[in-house]
Amino acid sequence: MNRIQSFLDLHKGEEDKQKVLENVKANISFRGSTVWILACAIVVASVGLNVNSTAVIIGAMLISPLMGPIVGAGFSLGIFDFELLKKAAKNLLIATIVSLLVSTVYFLLTPFKETQAELLARTSPNIYDILIAFFGGLVGVIAITRVEKGNPIPGVAIATALMPPLCTAGYGLAIGNWKFFLGALFLYTINCVFICISTFIIVKYLKYPEVNHVDQKYRKQIKYTISTILALLILPSVYFAYLLAQEKKYHQKVELFLNQEFNENGVTIVYQKINYKSNPKSIELAFLNKKVNGKEEKTLNTLLKKYKIENTQLVIKQDTTDIKKLITENYANENSKETKKDLIILNLKNKLKANSFDNKGLREEITIFFPEITNLSIANHIFNENTDSTLTKTVAIYNSKKPLTANDEKKLKEWLTKRVKKKNIVILKESAN
Template identity: 60%
Template sequence: MNKILQFINLNRGEEDRQKVVENVVSNISFRGSNLWVLACAIVVASIGLNVNSTAVIIGAMLISPLMGPIVGAGFGLGMYDFSLLRKSLKNLLIATVVSLTVSTIYFYLSPFKETQTELLARTAPNIYDILIAFFGGLVGVIAITRVEKGNPIPGVAIATALMPPLCTAGYGLAIGNFKFFFGALYLYSINCVFICIATFLIVKYLKYPPVEQLDARRQRQVKYVMTFLIAVMLLPSIWFAFRLYEEKKYNQKVDQFIEKEFDARGYTVLYRKTRYLANPHTIELAFLSHKFSEDEVAQLTSRMRAYGIENSVLRIRQDTTDLKRDILNEIGAERKTLNQKDVAIANLQKQLALSGVDNSKVLPEVTILFPGITNISIAKHLFNEGTDSTKTVYVMLYKTGRDLDKAEKERLTAWLKQKFQVKDFEIYGETLPARETGRK
């Protein structure tokens, strides 16, 4: 047992305690250069979130000095140094206000206000964020108290991620979305509190001497405050984690339903959107060519229960009906009937006008390079990425007498990207029956 205890002993390699405390105190204050570094780091992090660049966000986290006052508060609690605690909390408040102000101004002035995935990732904290903050804080404090600091500090700065939630909160203020603001601020509070608690525990474990000798009553008060903070941060996070778990389970069931009921039967899903937070949940689908009757939709809805999908509505977007109504409104009441072919032609004409792509000029080139293709339609489409943001993607629908293999599809996609000078190009194909292609 002694060998095991010696093996995990944190006192080995420990830095002089007076020097550790001096270093902690020196990193608390936000004056002069520290304040400038903080403001610049906030701008860099805001830009990274704005352009959805993980590398830029990581860079901002590495130069951020926000850990200083949080660790200082943990040392103040652990050593019952309430003067250090007050100073740490005061500087943390200053840093928070400055960070929120700078990020709000940046996002208010920025012409790009799309909600990127990096921003959304900081708006719904859960139990995993608590675990990251706590264990990341443990690593950070252990490293601070070592003679050889090693390289954990940069890793802790990246893992605990104090800067991005603050910038996201500023983004929420800038666009007037208080759900984003409070969600991001809650994540920031989680990180601060649990890094502080981790610091407190290590300071107590290493038995740093108390600055003030407290009676049993004051010590109990400190413990009660710590317990209260843990409960306030922990309980909502458990609920968020449970909701995230339920949503992932639901999406897995929807994936299974779509794969077996549509993909396996050769129906190409062109559009899909799941709204788990709606009551009832909604599943929206659109298909390349197949049109479903009301009876088929009703049967599919009833079969969802077999996959464990409860309290859900299946909506299959049958664009022909809506498009027919729109065209009737535009051309007047003189045309009372429109067959499906007329609607399809009008739809292609609208898509052509929107996309600015002359399919008749592209088709001859495509058929030379890929002889199996008989017809194409190219247009720009706005795709919802499962968030509040959208992405414009070029899409080509083609008809072919034989299935294109994987290599041909990749070559076709690469050629289209090069021709239209775009990064995103999706292709969807339909193989014609032999009687339509003239084959025996």
């Protein structure tokens, strides 16, 4: 037990407590150069969010000085230094207001106001954001209290992500979207509070000396206040995490539906749009080489229930002009990974997949049910029905030690129909040379 305690002991390699407190206090104030650094970091982060560049956003987080007053608040709570807590809160408020002003002005001036994925990601916080903020904060304060600071500090700045939510809140103000503003501000609050709480825990664990003597009653009040704040942040976050999980499950079901009903049957989807937040939900599709009549569309809508996709309408886009417009919009989107070449390759792959059969596996299985069959090959063949049209049929050619009876051929056909999931299979016996 002593070995385990020694192995996990945070007191080893600890920096002098007084020196740590001096460093923490020095990083709280936002004056002069610190304000300029913050403003520049906010502009950089806003540009990154605006152009959807993760690398630029990470760069902005690395130069941001926002962690200072938050860690200072955590230390002041841990040592009951209420003057330091007031100073930390005041400077955090200044930093927040400056950040919101700079980001709002940037998004008001920029001509590009499209809502990018990086912006959307900061508008719906959930329980995972709490875990990231809390454990990221733990890493940060542990590193601060070490003699050897090591590499964690830059990583903590990236993981806890204080800058992007503030910039997103500024974006919400600039475009007048209060949902974006409040969602991003909620995420920022989560990050601040849980970094502060994790700092408080480590300060208490390392037994930093208390500045003021606080009686038991006042200590309980502080604990109740912290518990109430945590509950107010955790409960909505759990609910948002539940909604996120439901959305992911829905998208997984839709993906399964599209793969099994279209991709595996050689139908190339050139456009798809899932409107999860509409009521009813909708799935819009356009195909490269398939026409769907009204009856088929109704059948496909009925099939949605089989995949447990509820309250959803499937819409097939078939007008040539509309399809061209949709494809053009896809290509115009910088985030689209598909090109015309990719589309052709995808179409060919789907066709090959739909027209290929596991003949080796079929030959191994067929001997169990029909020992007299020595060879079997199955493939799709195109037959000319007339001069204007063709028909694709699945043909199975077998060789056997003795001729199969009509009943055996019927059983073979039924087995193959279920095994390869193809209807109207033509059974032929291989002719002797």
